[in-house]
Each structure stands twice: as C-alpha cells, then as structure tokens.
Amino acid sequence: MIIDLDRAKKIPLYLQIRSKIAGLIEKGLLQPGSRLPATRDLAGSLDVSRNTVVLAYQELEVSGIITSQVGKGSFVCKHLPPGISSPGRDTEMTMSFEGLFSTGWMKSHAPLLSVMEQISYAEDDPDMISLASALPDRDLFPLGEFRNCLQSAMRRYGSDLLMSGSPRGFKPLFEYLPLFLARRSVICESDNIMIVNGIQQGLSLVGQLFVDPGDTVILENLTYPGALGVFRSLQANCIGIPVDSDGIRVDILENVLRRRSAKLLYTIPTFQNPTSTILSIERRKRLIEICRENQVIIIEDDYAHELNFEGVEALPLKAWDECDGIIYMGSFSEILFPGIRLSWILASRSVLDRLLLIKESSDLYTNRILQGALLEFSLRGFLDKHLKRKRLVYRKRRDIMLEAMEKHFPVEVSWQKPKGGLFQWVDLPSTIDALSVLLKGRELGVVFAPDRMFSVEEWERGGFRLGFADVREEKIERGIRILGDILKEVIL
Amino acid sequence: MIIDLDRAKKIPLYLQIRSKIAGLIEKGLLQPGSRLPATRDLAGSLDVSRNTVVLAYQELEVSGIITSQVGKGSFVCKHLPPGISSPGRDTEMTMSFEGLFSTGWMKSHAPLLSVMEQISYAEDDPDMISLASALPDRDLFPLGEFRNCLQSAMRRYGSDLLMSGSPRGFKPLFEYLPLFLARRSVICESDNIMIVNGIQQGLSLVGQLFVDPGDTVILENLTYPGALGVFRSLQANCIGIPVDSDGIRVDILENVLRRRSAKLLYTIPTFQNPTSTILSIERRKRLIEICRENQVIIIEDDYAHELNFEGVEALPLKAWDECDGIIYMGSFSEILFPGIRLSWILASRSVLDRLLLIKESSDLYTNRILQGALLEFSLRGFLDKHLKRKRLVYRKRRDIMLEAMEKHFPVEVSWQKPKGGLFQWVDLPSTIDALSVLLKGRELGVVFAPDRMFSVEEWERGGFRLGFADVREEKIERGIRILGDILKEVIL
Numbered sequence: 001m002i003i004d005l006d007r008a009k010k011i012p013l014y015l016q017i018r019s020k021i022a023g024l025i026e027k028g029l030l031q032p033g034s035r036l037p038a039t040r041d042l043a044g045s046l047d048v049s050r051n052t053v054v055l056a057y058q059e060l061e062v063s064g065i066i067t068s069q070v071g072k073g074s075f076v077c078k079h080l081p082p083g084i085s086s087p088g089r090d091t092e093m094t095m096s097f098e099g100l101f102s103t104g105w106m107k108s109h110a111p112l113l114s115v116m117e118q119i120s121y122a123e124d125d126p127d128m129i130s131l132a133s134a135l136p137d138r139d140l141f142p143l144g145e146f147r148n149c150l151q152s153a154m155r156r157y158g159s160d161l162l163m164s165g166s167p168r169g170f171k172p173l174f175e176y177l178p179l180f181l182a183r184r185s186v187i188c189e190s191d192n193i194m195i196v197n198g199i200q201q202g203l204s205l206v207g208q209l210f211v212d213p214g215d216t217v218i219l220e221n222l223t224y225p226g227a228l229g230v231f232r233s234l235q236a237n238c239i240g241i242p243v244d245s246d247g248i249r250v251d252i253l254e255n256v257l258r259r260r261s262a263k264l265l266y267t268i269p270t271f272q273n274p275t276s277t278i279l280s281i282e283r284r285k286r287l288i289e290i291c292r293e294n295q296v297i298i299i300e301d302d303y304a305h306e307l308n309f310e311g312v313e314a315l316p317l318k319a320w321d322e323c324d325g326i327i328y329m330g331s332f333s334e335i336l337f338p339g340i341r342l343s344w345i346l347a348s349r350s351v352l353d354r355l356l357l358i359k360e361s362s363d364l365y366t367n368r369i370l371q372g373a374l375l376e377f378s379l380r381g382f383l384d385k386h387l388k389r390k391r392l393v394y395r396k397r398r399d400i401m402l403e404a405m406e407k408h409f410p411v412e413v414s415w416q417k418p419k420g421g422l423f424q425w426v427d428l429p430s431t432i433d434a435l436s437v438l439l440k441g442r443e444l445g446v447v448f449a450p451d452r453m454f455s456v457e458e459w460e461r462g463g464f465r466l467g468f469a470d471v472r473e474e475k476i477e478r479g480i481r482i483l484g485d486i487l488k489e490v491i492l
Numbered sequence: 493m494i495i496d497l498d499r500a501k502k503i504p505l506y507l508q509i510r511s512k513i514a515g516l517i518e519k520g521l522l523q524p525g526s527r528l529p530a531t532r533d534l535a536g537s538l539d540v541s542r543n544t545v546v547l548a549y550q551e552l553e554v555s556g557i558i559t560s561q562v563g564k565g566s567f568v569c570k571h572l573p574p575g576i577s578s579p580g581r582d583t584e585m586t587m588s589f590e591g592l593f594s595t596g597w598m599k600s601h602a603p604l605l606s607v608m609e610q611i612s613y614a615e616d617d618p619d620m621i622s623l624a625s626a627l628p629d630r631d632l633f634p635l636g637e638f639r640n641c642l643q644s645a646m647r648r649y650g651s652d653l654l655m656s657g658s659p660r661g662f663k664p665l666f667e668y669l670p671l672f673l674a675r676r677s678v679i680c681e682s683d684n685i686m687i688v689n690g691i692q693q694g695l696s697l698v699g700q701l702f703v704d705p706g707d708t709v710i711l712e713n714l715t716y717p718g719a720l721g722v723f724r725s726l727q728a729n730c731i732g733i734p735v736d737s738d739g740i741r742v743d744i745l746e747n748v749l750r751r752r753s754a755k756l757l758y759t760i761p762t763f764q765n766p767t768s769t770i771l772s773i774e775r776r777k778r779l780i781e782i783c784r785e786n787q788v789i790i791i792e793d794d795y796a797h798e799l800n801f802e803g804v805e806a807l808p809l810k811a812w813d814e815c816d817g818i819i820y821m822g823s824f825s826e827i828l829f830p831g832i833r834l835s836w837i838l839a840s841r842s843v844l845d846r847l848l849l850i851k852e853s854s855d856l857y858t859n860r861i862l863q864g865a866l867l868e869f870s871l872r873g874f875l876d877k878h879l880k881r882k883r884l885v886y887r888k889r890r891d892i893m894l895e896a897m898e899k900h901f902p903v904e905v906s907w908q909k910p911k912g913g914l915f916q917w918v919d920l921p922s923t924i925d926a927l928s929v930l931l932k933g934r935e936l937g938v939v940f941a942p943d944r945m946f947s948v949e950e951w952e953r954g955g956f957r958l959g960f961a962d963v964r965e966e967k968i969e970r971g972i973r974i975l976g977d978i979l980k981e982v983i984l
Contacts, residue, residue, distance in 0.1 A: 064845070097842050100755055100789065102704045138651040146654070147646045150861075154639045159630040162638070164830035197689065201855035208725075212594045229853040233700075263592055297592065338656035341859040350589050353556070361721040362854065363693035367833040369642075370859060 017056035036074040129479035131448040131466040134422045153372030167359040169195025170371035185319040202329045216262040222454030224273045240456025247279030268301045271421030274465035298326045308420035309395040324348040397468040408484025422469040428462045509548035528566040621971035623940040623958040626914045645864030659851040661687025662863035677811040694821045708754040714946030732948025739771030760793045763913030766957035790818045800912035801887040816840040889960040900976025914961040920954045938971045
C-alpha cells in the first residue's frame, strides 16, 4: 500500500494514515472485503510505530469503514458508509473533529464495537436464527391492554402527564413501588426511590456519583456489557470475580479485598447475565458481610426477579440489607416490554439525593406518560397476568432448548439448567474459542452471544449465551442442531 | 456552638462537623430558621481551617438541612428532611457513603442548589405568583389530540413501539425530521440525526464526547443553567462571553480566542436564555467564521424556533454551516409540551456515530411510544395548529407584561421587547442585587429567576428573568405591580 505521510504537517500521523486509507477505499483502489496489511507490516513500511497504525485502524473501524476479526486481520467493510473519507478531507472548509474527542471517550468506547458488529449485522438478516439477544418475545406483548392503560392514564392524570416533572419520577408511580417491592420481600419507603430510563441509566448515574478515574469497581466475570461500558467510560479499574454454578465466588472476592480496596461491586444475584446462575443463600449473606466490612457499596441488579420458572429461589440481597448500604435496581423492561424504558433505583437518602442532581443534569426527568400507563397496567392486574403467561412460554422454550442440546451437542460441552430468566449459558472446553464457533455459525445461519462480550478481563470461563425467550420453538430446535454440528466438527 | 472533634478518628473533620451539627439540629438544640455561626468564626473556635467548615456547611446544604443566603449567612432549613443525622450515625451497621463520592460530583453539583431552592420551595405555594419558570401553559396542552395520536401510533406501529430500539431513535421519526427542519431552512439528511431525551441529554452526551477536565468551554454569559451544570460536572473551564441586545459579543469572543484556545462554544442564538435576544445576522456569520478559524465546535441550541411572534428574524446558524462543524439541537419540549422529552441532535457522521455509543451507555435508547405519537401529531397537522395558538396566547401575555412594566417599573430599570419565546429579561442598575429583590418578592408573593442562576462567572449583567408563557393575564399584572413597588423601594 502506497501512503505518503507529511511529517511537517500538524495533523497527527495516525489521522493522516486513516485519511489516506479512506481515500484509497473511496477511489476504489482498495475494494470492499479486501484485507489490509498487518499493523506491524504497515508500520514497518511507513517507518512509524505500530501503535500509530493501530490507532489509525481503530479510527477506521469506529467509522464503519473497516472491520477487524481477531486472529484474521482487518478487512474493508462490505457495506461502506457514505462519504467515508470526509473527516479527513483536506479542504479548509472542513471542521476536523478528530483529535478533539475526550480521552475518556477514546479509552472506553472503541474496544467493544467489533464483536457487537459481528452479531448485529447478522441479526438484520431475516433468514438468520438469532440466539444472541436476551430480548422478550414481541408476540407476547400485551399491546391492546397497554393501549387501554395509556388512554385511561391520560384521562385520569390529564395535563399532569405532559408537564415538566421532578427528576425523581411520577409521584403516583414511585409511591406505588414499595407495594410492588414488598412482593419481593424488599421493605422500603417511597422516599428512597427514583425512576430512571432503564437500569442502564441507573448504572450510569451511580457510576458518575462514585467513580473517579482509577477507582476500583468489582464485577462478576462474566457480566452485563452495559455495566462494563459505564465503568470503563469513567476510567474505573474494573476487576472481575469468577462466577460458578452458585454465583459469584465470594471466597475469591474476600481474598481480593484483603489485598486492595474497592468502591463498588456490581452484581446480578438472580438469573445472572450471562450465566443464568442464582447466587446461593449462604453466599448472599457472606457477600453482604464482606462488602460491609470492607465498605464496598453493592449495586444489586435484580432485572428479572419475577421471571422464575420454579418459584422464588432466593430473596434479593436488599431484603437482608440492614445497613442501607445496597443500591437496588430493578426494571420493567424485562418483566413487561423493553420499550417501556422504566426502572427504579432504591437507595439511602444520602445517595438518592445526589443521584437526583445527576439525573437532572443528564436529562432533567423521565417522561411521565409511560409512568402513568405502567401504573394503570400494574394496578389493574395486567402485569401479573402478563407475567404468568411469560413464565409459561419461556419455560417451555427453555425445555425445548435443553432437549435439543441433549440431543445435538457433543459431550465435551456442558451446561446447567437455568431456573428462570431469558437465556441458557453453555460452557466450552478451554481448547475451543467461542468466536470461531460464532463465525462458522454466522455462515450457517445461527448467531449467539460469545463469552468475550461479557468479559471483564481475560475470559477464563469460555462459552456462549443462547437466548430462548424471543425464539420460536421450531427455530430453537433447528438452531441448536446447526450449532451442535459445528461444535462436533470443531472439537474433533 | 459546642462541638467536639475526635482528631484520632479516621473520619475527616468536615464530616465530623457536619454530623455533629446535624445532631444538634435533630436534638432541637439548633432550631429551624436559626442562624449558624459564620464559617470563619466556627473555624477559629474549633481550630480547623475555614475550608473545613465550608465543606461541612456544603454537605449540610446538599442534604437540605441548612440553606445559605449570599451576604446573610447560613440558616437551618424550615422544612427538614426526615432522619437528617443518619449519614453520620455512629452504629457499626451503617454504611457511610460520605467520602466515597467522586471528585467530579463534589466539584460540580453542590453550588447551584441553593438559589434553585429559594424558588422551588416558593413555587409549591398556590398563592405565589411564579414568574420564575420558562414553562409553557398547561391549559394549552392539546391533551385530546395527543391522546388520539398515541392510539393511532399504537395501532399503526404495533409491537414495534414496545420492542427495544436503536440508540438513534425511532426510524420513522428521524427520517421525518429533515422535512421538519427544512422549514427552518436547515437542509440535512436523516443519517445525521439522532433522537435524545431533551436538549439536556443532548448537551450531556456532547459534553462527554468532547470535554476532558480542564478543557475550555465558551458559553454566553448569562446562559441556560442546565448547560453550565453539564460542563461543570465534566470539570470544564467555563468561560462566559457577554450578551448585549444583538446577542453574544463576537468581538469579545474573538479577543478571547486570540489569547487562548477552546474546544466548544454553546450558544442559543434565537430567543437566548435568559435574555430573549436574537443574535443579529452579521454576528451569526462572524460567529461561524471565528469558530471555524479557531477550530471551535459550535453547539447551537435552537429550542424555540417556532415561537416567534413577529415572523422569522434569522435562520439558524446551522443553515449557513458549510463545513459541517455545528452540532445543532432542537426540541419538542417547548414547541409542544415539556413532558414529551424528545429532542434531536443533528451533527456530522463522525460526531454522531460516537454520540450514539455514549447514548447507548447512558440509557440504551429512548422509548419509542412517544416518538410514534409525536410523529402522528406532526403529520396530521396538529403541531402547526398548536403552534399557531401558542404564539397568539404568548404574544398577548408578553404585551400585557410589557404594558404593566411600563406602568409600574421605575425608570432606573430597563428592558427590551422580546420577539418570541417564553420570557422577558429585565436589566437592573448595578447598585441593586436581584437576589435581594427576590427575597423581598418572595415575602410579598412573587418569585422570578435572578441573574445568578444563569451566570457563568461573575454576573456582570445584573437583572432577572420573568416568564410570561405559563402565567394568567390577571396574575401577570398583579405580579408586575408588586415587583414594581419593591423595585421603587429598593432604588430609593
């Protein structure tokens, strides 16, 4: 590849390389699908550091111009965005944003992109069987009932729903939540509750309140990628504690906390994402003790409490929280439908008052129309009815998936039956990389969520997550059969 | 005040002071409304630095336990929150969050609180005439029409509205926006647009993308407090450029940029908040040039474009943006109703792609039900009809306010007639502090928004903002008469 760099120019070399490569692609000198030189080789031929080339490739990847495949190299994307060389065009008229982005942004957001892309491109394909998502089934959505509740909320509360509101949320909803939470054995007052746009926003607010760059945050390894994204973007030092069939390894946590202090611990004790495990009762109690002794704040994410298929296995940590040290989050996105975008944070007043200020600075307050409708929906008993139906359907799909796995998967892979939630975790033998299985799967029409999407550091627990909630019965059987064939081939 | 500090304890002295004062208040030894010692005096008697006492008072203020009045001192709040001493209670069971909050939080969120409190407590009082808010009138809300649009959107798009969505927004809405924006003479493609939860979220996302601690951000002085909050929380170095009757002083901006570089400039060129000025056409062009020459990114907030009472005075800056360097935001909160919480960002792809990642990390995506309903509302012509009505009502209220001001205000105060928007700015002679007028006004039943709420550094332009949109005609006349009496008394 011929690239001349102008070392006299003020423009950083990595941006010059980025812009020249984009130019070659735009002129058709580099075709979609073709492979770029290895970073080491290009660095050598241009006489720049390898890091400079890595940065240039990263910029191209973020712009959707190239795509990197671990162990295979970088390729020009098949579908190019329009005007690809524009950020580098040389006219004086152009505003160049490159080099102006914050270091926080650069450190946090670039890495996760490429794996997600592998899956999301594939999911747009209607022939693809996607086991990647942890979404509920849209055909189960209580559309008519929710529409009625929107109407009656608009009639009942009138222009109150359209006015600007408090960052805390719609008062009738957060005053109702203690009743709802009492059914989870969490006893609380409405003063300690705020409404947010999904658990993702809850995590973002809590992160902003507590995390300074370099602070240690402990997560389960593997964990929910959205949490990782938040803490990484705040430049936290993220540490992963392994998860086994009883949940997070509290013994390892204890050892880690003996050697170093930490500010926050993020945990999903029930139907852990992505492993679907339930933290045992002994470990729940010990986890609370350890964190109290070490003054580590627990963030408990209880996103799917009601989606249990075999009754309640364990109370939330928050139910045992005598010292008000746990920040408890839950959501209506999983138990109702994702588009509702309504979750809550339950925390001590000293924390909540500050979260309210950050919420206000983030987006003032959450719209109240949906909060009113959700309250109607729950008060009229539609939520209970909906949950009953959901549990039955998901349980059936889990059973079909398990049956198919028994039939088609080789003996070398292993799994545990999830007692609720939206997905099945599969452990792979250490010799096999889930990503290579994913790439083969994509060719044959099945995608899933591989370990590295959920991984804090190295992924010591190799495997993948299969969502069953959103997949029709016949597709589950077919998808598992295809995956089984791939696994047998790879393991041989 | 008798306070013993334990210098051997690990708990920082300022937290000990905070907790002891809270204890005195809880035990009734310090009564609501009573005055606390001056920080300097208390520091002397406790033999600690004054800063330690300032920090302790700040903590008490954030917790809503005391309130500070500039030039008057600190007082125990009249309405105390429940369990005020709890964050400092000494039982071993308690998780202490104090000392764990991030420095970003400590630096940014504490200061703005107290002024806001003065107003918002007063606004809860039904006998109070509030000219403080810049809210639209709830009685004008098109409740029935919007309810119908919610229904038809639910029917038209079905479960699409309840599914999880793209961080970019609901596709039919952002594909419609170029049509909507063309009426503002902004020509763009839907690829460059994303939907956010209000301009506040837009600012928060853009801030996170560009601002590192210490980066310079230029704002109009005075400006929208929500923008200040965002940039301060990111620890930006905020610089204010004065605003006169033709908008931001571009000559001063040019001088400032000769001496120092800046990353962002945030401007509200039309119906500037809080001064209601319209940036002149000459200055619009010069502003774009200066920012391009200095590689300063312009964030244009065009929150109320359609609320003009005398026709369009000037095109948005974005309409002249040949180099794609302006990030353009607008909102449906002011032109429709605040509870809609829907705004947009229009920006170059290299910026937008990154904002989408930050949006995803902040709250995944914005709910689509309201996006669908808004689209229906606009396509069916209800938005135009609603705007026509709003312009007439607001214009009439502005005229009534101006007439009352002519009649009741002393000659020493001055103002300009706003050509649109939601509020009237009043300039005070430099001898008078708007806050002292506010405190008197509150006693007599009128509140407004004083200069310091909007002030970047010192408030060189003293005065206050009077909202007219949300106030009934008879209340406007009465409120202005009371204010006039206070002003005459203060100026004598």
